[in-house]
Amino acid sequence: MEDEFQLIAKLLQHRPPINEEVEVDVGDDAAVYRPSKEMSQVITCDTMVEGVHFIEQTMDPVDTGWKGIASNVSDIIAMGGIPKHAVISLAVPQDWTEKKLIRLYQGLGEATQHYGVTILGGDTVRSMKGLMVSITLVGEVEQGTSLRRSSARPGDILFVTGFIGASAAGLHILLREDAKEWRARFPSLIQAHQRPCPQIEAGRLIHRLGERAAANDVSDGLGREAREIAEASGVRLVIDRDQVPLSKDTVTYGAECGVDPFQWAFDGGEDYQLLATCPAQEWKDFQGCALAKGMTFTQIGWVEDGEAGVDCIIEGHRSPLTYTGYNHFA
Ligand SMILES: Nc1ncnc2c1ncn2[C@@H]1O[C@H](COP(=O)(O)OP(=O)(O)O)[C@@H](O)[C@H]1O
Numbered sequence: 001m002e003d004e005f006q007l008i009a010k011l012l013q014h015r016p017p018i019n020e021e022v023e024v025d026v027g028d029d030a031a032v033y034r035p036s037k038e039m040s041q042v043i044t045c046d047t048m049v050e051g052v053h054f055i056e057q058t059m060d061p062v063d064t065g066w067k068g069i070a071s072n073v074s075d076i077i078a079m080g081g082i083p084k085h086a087v088i089s090l091a092v093p094q095d096w097t098e099k100k101l102i103r104l105y106q107g108l109g110e111a112t113q114h115y116g117v118t119i120l121g122g123d124t125v126r127s128m129k130g131l132m133v134s135i136t137l138v139g140e141v142e143q144g145t146s147l148r149r150s151s152a153r154p155g156d157i158l159f160v161t162g163f164i165g166a167s168a169a170g171l172h173i174l175l176r177e178d179a180k181e182w183r184a185r186f187p188s189l190i191q192a193h194q195r196p197c198p199q200i201e202a203g204r205l206i207h208r209l210g211e212r213a214a215a216n217d218v219s220d221g222l223g224r225e226a227r228e229i230a231e232a233s234g235v236r237l238v239i240d241r242d243q244v245p246l247s248k249d250t251v252t253y254g255a256e257c258g259v260d261p262f263q264w265a266f267d268g269g270e271d272y273q274l275l276a277t278c279p280a281q282e283w284k285d286f287q288g289c290a291l292a293k294g295m296t297f298t299q300i301g302w303v304e305d306g307e308a309g310v311d312c313i314i315e316g317h318r319s320p321l322t323y324t325g326y327n328h329f330a
């Protein structure tokens with residue numbers, strides 16, 4: 001590799017074109033974009049670190065690029081927003097060749113194209129060990145209407161979008177020494193881990209409920225995300241564990257390898273689905289509306305008055321949730 005400036009020029013060939021909202025593109029000290037009228041700006045930042053979020057065995061660089069954007073898009077969606085512009089910070093170790101970095105950018109390019117996000121800049125520096133990709137994503141939401149973790153109220157329905165736990169099941173396969181044969185049998189689990197696909201439409205549909213809905217994206221496992229909503233709202237969430245939607249492959253693989261698949265759902269993380277609440281009287285229509293748009297929203301519990309926290313019903317027996325979720329410093 002010659003120098004970082006030539007590298008940046010090569011990498012940028014793999015980003016989708018910018019649009020008319022961009023006043024100053026890559027190439028100056030900072031980028032300038034024009035926010036839409038009547039919209040508030042939403043800003044988030046998520047990082048992928050080699051050895052923590054991915055290793056060579058689990059992710060091709062193209063997947064790491066995709067997932068870096070997806071994890072940020074997921075947070076904008078969980079606020080009810082629409083993702084718009086990204087800046088990308090790279091710390092590159094010696095063993096990451098230009099070829100691998102171009103693959104990373106192809107993944108970033110695919111995901112930004114898919115979600116209508118423009119890459120407006122970034123930063124490129126040396127890392128002494130391991131690649132780090134840190135992405136800051138700006139989105140927008142109608143003023144004063146973002147979805148908060150603090151909006152859950154007693155009597156609400158607690159629900160999730162899609163399936164939960166498939167990403168952690170996929171990671172379990174990818175970390176096996178005999179991964180090859182399992183990968184071929186359970187491609188949906190591998191896909192869930194490597195290519196999560198947060199759905200903007202799901203967030204925007206929940207956003208229609210306005211301040212009566214609370215939402216969190218599932219990055220650290222249901223156990224962790226549920227606690228965050230309970231604490232922010234000052235309510236007790238009750239989850240009926242057997243209602244948590246697990247994909248058929250998640251259940252089959254769990255049975256074959258002797259792992260409780262609910263552990264993947266509650267402790268695993270990286271599903272990038274939404275955990276949300278909805279007023280009970282709206283639930284049936286709301287769920288029907290999601291279905292009509294090709295999305296599955298599944299009730300997994302409800303919200304009660306009481307000490308802030310989460311209870312879980314397992315085979316008819318209710319007790320405080322013991323699953324903890326993912327913890328970086330455990
Ligand atoms: N180093 C930091 N400095 C300031 N705020 C932070 C930092 N790390 C996380 N946060 C904030 O703490 C909150 C929780 O972060 P995090 O658990 O990463 O959220 P999420 O799981 O939705 O990505 C977010 O509002 C985030 O912006």
Ligand SMILES: Cc1ncc(C[n+]2csc(CCOP(=O)(O)OP(=O)(O)O)c2C)c(N)n1
Nearest residue numbers: 046052053054055058219220268269270326
């Ligand atoms: C090699 C490897 N080991 C473990 C994991 C699991 N893992 C790493 S970070 C993480 C939690 C999600 O990442 P985080 O940075 O906490 O995202 P955020 O909650 O901020 O969106 C999980 C489940 C993984 N993806 N890859």
Ligand SMILES: [Mg+2]
Nearest residue numbers: 045046047219
């Ligand atoms: Mg985060």
Ligand SMILES: [Mg+2]
Nearest residue numbers: 075078217219
């Ligand atoms: Mg989040």
Ligand SMILES: [Mg+2]
Nearest residue numbers: 219220326328
């Ligand atoms: Mg996290």
